[in-house]
Amino acid sequence: MKELIVISGKGGTGKTSLTAAFCHLAHNCVCADCDVDAADLHLILNPEIAQSHTFSSGHEAIIRQDTCTGCGLCEKYCTFDAISQNKNGTFRVDPYACEGCKVCVEFCPAQAIDFLEAECGVWHSSSTRFGTMVHARLHIGAENSGKLVSLVRREARTVAEAEHAELVIVDGPPGIGCPVIASITGADGVLIVTEPSVSGAHDFERVAQLCAHFNIPAYLCINKYDINPELGDSMCAEAAQHDIPTLGKIDFDPAFTAAQIRCQCVTEYEEPGTETIATQVRDLWNTLEKHINP
């Protein structure tokens, strides 16, 4: 069983639209959405939730006002600026800034701070028209997105083993930080979907370095290629120098949005005039599949 992660560095390059099409085109795959703080894959895959579980990780500090002496030591010790004094003199912890380090709880001379387990999100195992899907939702402002990403990947692999699926296809988050690192470490391959713009080129460079840093095979797809073919070609040349092969160039096409509005992926959207774009995506998938499963 192999695990393919689709990432982009820059957001909005078409990761999720292409991932959905891959889930359509792959035979016998399990789909996972690891963009846990802005998940969108479910809008195309329309999952029917079979099981839901809460995800608890870490703790948050809460000051008991009746025990607090107002000494202010917690505010002084907090390195996350999460504790502040209200106008009436009482202290409070901002749950959106608290990282659950327990320092205030440990050092409070009056032992006035509770440390409660935090529910950070929910995750689901669902059925879709393309197979089983594992997806999750991090609560607003919750910590531990990396741990939730790791959990989604682990569950997707477990399902794939049980179902004898050959492939897990993961829709990854944008950026290069915690959730992205949790998404790509140990994967069999990473497809980087980018666009030919100065931002796309800059961000591609950073994710390419990240893949090299963690020693994960990476492949490139240039989406919206015809917006700036010259820059697109120079990005492919740059990628080749990093030993990243370009597996496809996809033109800008309103069919992606039109299909999304119908909750379809672009390869399912069989309207006149969309044959070319569907063929480009199918060709990309066929090439990618050969690289993942040589």
Place this chain on the structure above:
Amino acid sequence: MPEMRKNQNDSPFTLAIASGKGGTGKTTLATALAEAAGMAVTLRDCDVEEPNAHLFVRPRWNRHTEQNRHVPQIDAQRCSACGKCAELCQFNAIAIAGGRAMVFTELCHSCQGCRRICPEGAISDMDMLMGSLDCGVQLKNPATPINFISGKLAIGQVMAPPLIRAVKNVGAAEPLNILDCPPGTSCPMITAVRGSDFVILVTEPTPFGLNDLELAVETVRQLKLPFGVVINRADTGNSAVRDYCRDNDIAIALEIPWERSIAEAYSRGDSLCDASPALKNKLHTMLHHIMMREETV
């Protein structure tokens, strides 16, 4: 309408440009607003994982500083392997092995708990590189310079929030601060928008745009920040984002149409104000409405 208080004081105004979904046009809008402001501004690129605003501002750089955060360093001579540090650490960044404490710096959140709790005084601070800060200035219009600050997370570093805090805190505050924020609704986005006077959520009229806008709206409402929406590529997709805003009393501050010429200008790193001078006037008007905290158009 979200609550928009009248601003009576002269303290700097901080405007955060955020979105749930990536690629909706945050950087385009933030850089164009800085140019259209008609006053001195400080533009801060808080998207430290993938900073792009410099590609459009093209500032004259004048300062580069490496940014460190503190991680623990154990003095093996003093460490008695009592395990208090490992017990306190909530991030599994310290373990006792081979009769001494070992640190996994990449897991450390720099909370200082281990250093404070160590009974032997065996733990001190060590600098770990988390990224860099670059400062510069753009003098395209010398009367209204754009002071520019950009943070860049080092490759392989997990945690963006400490560097985002550094980007927000460095340098003198101009009357107007514009923050180009990271996408999403988790810690990096919240660290960036926290404390702002107003948040613009940039979206696009598609199912993905709407889904992520709803999450971003929930986030800024929980943070009790006043906000408005800008719809980019407004003439594509469907009407669901507009319907959602109407049904939830959310102000649509501006709609920007999709034009191939704008997309091509963006791909080259050209400014939106140059690609569409008519938009520059609209941005100026919108910005000043927001700063007066009157109802946006």
